[in-house]
Amino acid sequence: MSTQTELPPVRRSGMVQTLGLAAALVVWWLVYRQLIPISEWLVALLPVDRQSHAGEALAFFFYDVPKVMMLLTLIVFAMGLVRSFFSPERTRALLSGRVEGAGNVMAAGLGVVTPFCSCSAVPLFIGFVSAGVPLGVTFSFLIAAPMVNEVALGLLFGLLGWKVALTYLGFGLALAIVAGWVIGRFRLEGWLQDWVRDIQSGTVTELPEQSLTWPDRYEMATEAVRDIVAKVWIWVMLGIGIGALIHGYVPADLMARIMGTDAWWSVPAAVVLGIPMYTNAAGVIPIVEALLGKGAALGTTLAFMMSVIALSLPEMIILRKVLTFRLIAVFIGVVGSGILCVGFLFNLLF
Amino acid sequence: MTIDVKVYGPGCKRCDTTAQMVADAAAKLGAEVSVEKVTDYAAIAMAGVVSTPGISINGKLVHAGGLPDDAALEGWLSDAR
Numbered sequence: 001m002s003t004q005t006e007l008p009p010v011r012r013s014g015m016v017q018t019l020g021l022a023a024a025l026v027v028w029w030l031v032y033r034q035l036i037p038i039s040e041w042l043v044a045l046l047p048v049d050r051q052s053h054a055g056e057a058l059a060f061f062f063y064d065v066p067k068v069m070m071l072l073t074l075i076v077f078a079m080g081l082v083r084s085f086f087s088p089e090r091t092r093a094l095l096s097g098r099v100e101g102a103g104n105v106m107a108a109g110l111g112v113v114t115p116f117c118s119c120s121a122v123p124l125f126i127g128f129v130s131a132g133v134p135l136g137v138t139f140s141f142l143i144a145a146p147m148v149n150e151v152a153l154g155l156l157f158g159l160l161g162w163k164v165a166l167t168y169l170g171f172g173l174a175l176a177i178v179a180g181w182v183i184g185r186f187r188l189e190g191w192l193q194d195w196v197r198d199i200q201s202g203t204v205t206e207l208p209e210q211s212l213t214w215p216d217r218y219e220m221a222t223e224a225v226r227d228i229v230a231k232v233w234i235w236v237m238l239g240i241g242i243g244a245l246i247h248g249y250v251p252a253d254l255m256a257r258i259m260g261t262d263a264w265w266s267v268p269a270a271v272v273l274g275i276p277m278y279t280n281a282a283g284v285i286p287i288v289e290a291l292l293g294k295g296a297a298l299g300t301t302l303a304f305m306m307s308v309i310a311l312s313l314p315e316m317i318i319l320r321k322v323l324t325f326r327l328i329a330v331f332i333g334v335v336g337s338g339i340l341c342v343g344f345l346f347n348l349l350f
Numbered sequence: 351m352t353i354d355v356k357v358y359g360p361g362c363k364r365c366d367t368t369a370q371m372v373a374d375a376a377a378k379l380g381a382e383v384s385v386e387k388v389t390d391y392a393a394i395a396m397a398g399v400v401s402t403p404g405i406s407i408n409g410k411l412v413h414a415g416g417l418p419d420d421a422a423l424e425g426w427l428s429d430a431r
Binding site for chain 1: 394
């Protein structure tokens with residue numbers, strides 16, 4: 001990114017890059033449409049019977065891996081462009097001094113579009129609270145940011161269709177808004193670690209605004225793709241590998257018995273199981289798809305997925321530095337109940 | 351005069367990379383810098399850094415969130431000399 005250096009006018013306006021991007025999109029679309037024939041052709045090359053368990057599993061794998069990676073690339077790129085318009089600093093400025101309610105809604109929405117890395121969770125938390133963002137509003141942000149992200153939405157869209165992806169988006173946002181609001185109602189500011197309360201709000205520093213050109217934004221989005229794809233590809237492969245095995249070998253109604261709509265206890269069980277597990281959306285969604293294919297109920301599987309992503313032990317251990325144990329317990333209780341509701345509701349709806 | 355650079359971050363990989371980038375840029379410019387890594391959460395928050403890694407030069411915050419741009423980094427360092 002050479003923002004400051006002199007660029008020829010054509011490059012600065014981004015004409016060349018925009019045209020290149022359009023061409024790349026066309027190529028993307030053409031390849032994407034050919035994925036089924038390509039995967040069938042690949043399976044036919046191997047010495048396995050297409051109708052066998054192994055053939056089924058391989059076809060699933062060869063189709064899903066490129067499909068998911070291509071969708072992920074596209075969605076992460078688009079999201080990278082959107083995110084280039086936001087920054088945690090700007091989000092904090094937008095949220096500071098907001099009243100609860102409207103503030104929770106805004107925080108959850110901003111949680112989706114603000115660039116966020118889990119290693120910044122603690123400085124971000126302190127930064128928000130010390131700048132006068134109410135505690136409940138901060139929680140809305142912290143719940144939405146990891147849970148409703150482009151990787152989760154992209155994979156759900158690619159593997160399960162837009163209806164599930166949109167419903168997940170809706171329920172994820174609702175959960176972040178309501179859970180944050182409830183935590184705010186409890187007035188738990190006193191349950192922060194002492195030193196966090198002592199940090200004065202006078203420390204808000206404004207960074208000079210950066211003016212970004214479109215080529216800069218393209219570059220940031222490309223960087224996001226490189227970064228995220230490098231991080232998640234192994235999880236996607238593993239997840240789809242396990243998914244392929246389930247797809248090929250697990251009997252069709254097994255999951256219906258354990259994780260079906262009739263087994264009401266499976267929703268709380270899924271939430272509890274999800275807490276100690278720690279992976280990202282990329283690893284868990286392909287498994288979710290395969291489970292669904294074998295008759296597991298959508299609500300149960302989504303509750304499992306949300307619990308894995310939003311309530312993870314490593315994150316609790318990090319947050320322990322700023323929150324007292326009681327406050328973490330409230331956090332787990334509120335978010336966990338929210339996920340339970342989402343699970344039961346989904347099972348009712350679908 | 352030695353330029354005082356602080357890199358704020360809890361010790362993630364990006365933070366190490368950022369510190370290395372500062373050292374490299376300084377070496378390229380032939381500038382004398384002292385790079386200090388600030389990993390304490392309270393200190394990071396006190397400096398006003400919300401997204402890590404953040405960089406301050408001679409006590410002034412110049413960057414926060416993500417890896418810095420090479421050219422910009424050299425710009426900040428040569429301004430500080």
